[in-house]
Amino acid sequence: MPATLHNCAILSGSVALSKTAAFDYAQRGIRINVVSPGYTHSEMVDPFVESAPELTGALVNRHSGMNRPGNAEETAEAIA
DSSP states (O other): OOHHHHHHHHHHHHHHHHHHHHHHHHTTTOOOOOOOOOSBOSTTHHHHHHHOHHHHHHHHHHHOTTSSOBOHHHHHHHHO
């Protein structure tokens, strides 16, 4: 399976699971939310960005609305 399809399948599964859990637990006063930040600067992503900047740039431009990798602080703010 191509990587983009694999990523879409994972994201779709996460969203579907979260919706189901949100519905199931709503009567108990439990809220379920999903944050899906995409490419984010990290120990795993940054070495790839440095070793293949053209490929990384193309991926980020295609899959990021901001056309850049995110920062952990941005994700934390969205969650908080």
